[in-house]
Amino acid sequence: MDVLAAYFTSTGFAGMTWGNAAMIAVGATFIALSIVKNYEPLLLLPIGFGMIVGNIPTPPGMQLSVYEPGSVLSYIYYGVRQGIFPPLIFLGIGAMTDFSTMLSSPRLVLLGAAAQAGIFLTLLGALWLGFPAEEAASIAIIGGADGPTAIFLSAKLAPRLLGAIAISAYSYMALVPVIQPPVMKLLTTRAERRIRMKPARTVSRREKILFPVGGFLITSLIAPGAVPLMGMLFFGNLLKESLVTERLAATARTSLIDIVTILLGFSVGASTQAQTFLRHESVLIFALGAASFVVATAAGVLFAKFMNLFLKDKINPLIGAAGVSAVPDSARVVQAVGREEDSSNHLLMHAMAPNVAGVIGSAVAAGILWSVLAK
Template identity: 55%
Template sequence: MGNILVDFFTESGFAMITYKEIIMIAIACIFLYLAIKKGYEPYLLIPISVGMLLVNMPGVDLMKAPTDTQVGGLLYYLYQGVKLGIFPPLIFLCIGASTDFGPMIANPKTILLGAAAQFGIFFAFLGAIFLGFSGFEAASIGIIGGADGPTAIQLTSKLAPHLLGTIALAAYSYMALVPVIQPPIIRALTTEKERSVKMEQLRPVSKTEKIIFPIVAMIIVIGLLPTAAPLIGMLMFGNLLKESGVVPKLVETAQNSLLYIITIMLGITVGATANAETFLTVQTLGITAMGLLAFSVGTASGVLGGKLMYKLTKGKVNPMIGAAGVSAVPMAARVVQKVGQEENPSNFLLMHAMGPNVAGVIGSAVVAGILLKFFG
């Protein structure tokens, strides 16, 4: 009996476990704690953490590629949706079906703030090049600054798939930490007077304008930058479904069932790319640091763009709304609203901040298209 128990243990996964795998399992558990206890991006962080946990369990071959004699692992096949660029555009379709571009249409100049916030991507790109990363890797690292998880996954899966797990975790971690990272940057770059500025109510946007916008956006953006077609095309398609008002069942499916299904498959397979051998490296620390820098610079450049607009409009624009130019929808806009009300309880900036916020979604997809054009 004793020999049977000994043999059972020596053939179990625990007998093969390495210290690196133990560390990765611990990291996965920490992410699960943050997602469940602290509420940090739970819809994505839980699947990512479970994927990381599963792939680092010894003896598990869920990401094993198929051979002539054996089928591949479960997560290997699900991962093809990431590798082939299927899941991120579908996520964008769902985002489009849930997004109101009205605030941006009502105040078109906020597009400039969404564009300004993308400066963090290029700053981190140059920084990564300086640190010795290749152009492909630097482009994938830089896109973290857009605070747009699906875009980061889409670009990295094309240019630097070996970094996918690290970059995806960094992107979604910083998205979850928007309420922690952004307020100190906003306060450091603005005065109390600027933060207290009340903006005029936005004009009503007609249904016709909302229907025309996604059609025109597809034609112009994809016409200029065909490489942006998967993300921009699906984003605008989803929004057109919503604004058309004639396919409520499709909109409901995109906003709910499809979004949650794709989120589960995307999250668990991205997490499964973070195995101990590729994740626990000095390179990972560099990527994490550059990602934080990219996001911080993106927030700062958006606020500085807002300050410029504040000057040009003679104090009619609250510069804080520039911080919402990163793509974390709607968290960044909510942060602006919260900080604004702390300075002036009667201030309501949410809808004004949503303009640059949704512009940032378009902006990060466009930047990804530009990087893919040059490095893809």
């Protein structure tokens, strides 16, 4: 009986708390949403299963959790904690991104910039709630709807809140089709949603090759803190557009990004142990994340309406919502909302311009905040 009693105390049942059970339920919900609703399955399924794994109580000293030095999970989580995975994700994004629509209509870059208002307004809100400047900046990046960027900045400035910020950022990225349409419809009229835009001009190969080099120089000089992200993003794009390194580009946008996504999602989920995750700050982070995402969407739409006051060729304000960097989900939402009003109106390619500009904008914003707040 003594042996049985000793064994029971070493099982997960003995150490299970209501918090662990709640986080396991959240993980199961993420898995269900990814399978049943198809909400960002490539992200939510690894994160959800990681939550379940991370909240199984383990005996102390066995080196099993992400927070125990020497454990297998801690080695995987090292890529998150040290900000290694996000630049690799950006390499893959660059290798699969076509910047042609942005280059063909540079004015649409302004919509991507306007959507970053969600970041800086959330920064003020987090400071008002009492968060230190470093943590407030990390929370604010959630408004960019860019999970890798949020993880990268949090790892540098607010490692204590890394799990909560990462889960919040990826959760709202998955909920783009739920959160954005009501905001878009509230701020636009039916006539505005039916605006047709002229086809984009053809972009030459020379422009496509020069842009990654020029884009990197400009963004890195403005925000040196964004060098790891911008360097990998534009390097991946150059691999794609040069047409002489197709094997490398194909690896970056398929095998590499898939492997890193699996490791990042699973380890981030495993870091959400109830004992470290269920805190007052986590609730505030989720609330601020939701607010920042709504503000970013609204800012993009409203700035498009503002631009129309001075433009002869009007912009469909819906594409302003794609200024957040959830690529390509926000652009797809714009397409879906636009086709509800006019089934023959195709906005996807136009929306991709502010969408990819938003990726650059959120990374530059993160670089600026890191440069200013780094100690």
